[in-house]
Amino acid sequence: MKPVNVSDYRELARRRLPKIFFDYIDGGSFDEVTMQANRADFGDFELKQNVLVDPKPQDLSASYLGMRHPLPFMLGPVGFLGLYTGNGEIKAVRAAHAANIPFCLSTFSIASLTDLRAQTKGPLHFQLYVLEDRTLCEELLVAAEQAGVDTLFVTVDTAITGIRERDVRNGFRSLTRMTPGLFARLSLRPRWLAEMALGGVPSVRAIEHRPEFGRGALEQATNLSRGIDKTLSWKDLAWLRERWTGKLVVKGVLSADDAVKARGIGCDGVVISNHGGRQLDGASSTIRSLTGIRASVGPDFCLMLDGGIRRGTDIIKAIGLGADGVMLGRAYAYGLSAAGEHGVAGVIAILEKEVSVSLALMGIASIDELKARGHDVVIARGTSMTLI
Numbered sequence: 188m189k190p191v192n193v194s195d196y197r198e199l200a201r202r203r204l205p206k207i208f209f210d211y212i213d214g215g216s217f218d219e220v221t222m223q224a225n226r227a228d229f230g231d232f233e234l235k236q237n238v239l240v241d242p243k244p245q246d247l248s249a250s251y252l253g254m255r256h257p258l259p260f261m262l263g264p265v266g267f268l269g270l271y272t273g274n275g276e277i278k279a280v281r282a283a284h285a286a287n288i289p290f291c292l293s294t295f296s297i298a299s300l301t302d303l304r305a306q307t308k309g310p311l312h313f314q315l316y317v318l319e320d321r322t323l324c325e326e327l328l329v330a331a332e333q334a335g336v337d338t339l340f341v342t343v344d345t346a347i348t349g350i351r352e353r354d355v356r357n358g359f360r361s362l363t364r365m366t367p368g369l370f371a372r373l374s375l376r377p378r379w380l381a382e383m384a385l386g387g388v389p390s391v392r393a394i395e396h397r398p399e400f401g402r403g404a405l406e407q408a409t410n411l412s413r414g415i416d417k418t419l420s421w422k423d424l425a426w427l428r429e430r431w432t433g434k435l436v437v438k439g440v441l442s443a444d445d446a447v448k449a450r451g452i453g454c455d456g457v458v459i460s461n462h463g464g465r466q467l468d469g470a471s472s473t474i475r476s477l478t479g480i481r482a483s484v485g486p487d488f489c490l491m492l493d494g495g496i497r498r499g500t501d502i503i504k505a506i507g508l509g510a511d512g513v514m515l516g517r518a519y520a521y522g523l524s525a526a527g528e529h530g531v532a533g534v535i536a537i538l539e540k541e542v543s544v545s546l547a548l549m550g551i552a553s554i555d556e557l558k559a560r561g562h563d564v565v566i567a568r569g570t571s572m573t574l575i
């Protein structure tokens with residue numbers, strides 16, 4: 188199948204990855220209500236069609252995180268990219284930088300920031316979990332400084348990992364040793380297995396020098412996730428704001444109050460996120476949270492949004508309703524799992540094309556114009572109806 192949209196890449200990823208990894212990427216917590224709402228709630232908004240508009244050259248560039256970027260979206264942090272394909276993080280950053288868009292490396296990565304820096308001169312962002320072990324946390328910050336990380340995204344919605352029932356059924360977290368049963372399950376995807384076998388035992392590079400976390404990526408990740416600071420509070424965020432001199436963005440905000448607090452302690456922005464519906468099931472979708480947050484923080488505070496982005500029209504809706512930029516997660520993880528660097532580039536190109544075509548059909552020439560026209564062109568369903 189030649190993929191023509193993100194959902195085709197999802198299907199290709201499903202066919203190529205062992206079920207245990209596909210479900211890890213694809214699944215959410217409990218009944219996956221929030222994960223589904225992230226997608227479904229884009230349907231609550233309509234785009235205004237405008238015809239016979241004088242054509243102007245199209246400009247899809249957007250300002251977010253203090254810089255001008257050629258596209259209104261970037262690649263956000265996704266854990267374990269290097270388990271879906273060999274050197275997954277390197278392939279993803281290469282595709283992002285080929286398109287001149289930012290890439291953010293997850294703490295739970297098989298490649299380190301040093302590995303990435305050896306591959307690219309482009310801007311690197313790093314996603315940090317604040318750990319109880321502040322010495323290790325400090326090591327991560329120093330590594331980020333040494334790699335010239337531009338923006339630190341601190342994730343605040345994962346003090347406790349949500350219960351993802353697909354992972355529980357698949358025994359994802361107990362995948363710490365290769366057993367005959369596991370080998371049999373992985374063998375159902377021989378192409379993936381052959382590729383990964385060449386790379387040896389994958390490890391979470393940021394902590395592999397710490398034997399107390401165990402051996403192999405999944406054992407390390409399970410132990411690392413237990414070390415995430417469960418008592419994290421705004422006081423710690425204020426400490427991090429003082430400690431980190433680069434841009435600091437809080438990832439995992441869904442309420443106006445929290446966004447205002449982040450702005451108050453001097454953060455550079457927030458990511459409106461419910462962790463792709465992987466944490467609090469029942470939390471609101473990100474697109475529904477956006478308008479209230481924008482109204483509370485004012486026009487100049489950077490708002491990024493993730494969750495459920497599968498179409499260029501989703502990106503247009505997010506920008507029109509007040510986001511400065513959008514972060515892809517599962518969308519590019521599907522592309523990577525299906526076809527490596529080429530697959531990530533394919534997802535980026537498809538979304539760019541979808542944004543471009545849809546904006547043209549709306550009679551809008553640029554992302555700046557979309558932002559300026561905002562609620563006039565992205566309209567809550569039902570509110571634009573004229574009854575005769």
Ligand code: HOC
Pocket residue numbers: 266295345348360408409412462465
């Ligand atoms: C077993 C490790 O971002 C995710 C990650 C963070 C949780 C680590 C769990 O899966 O959503």
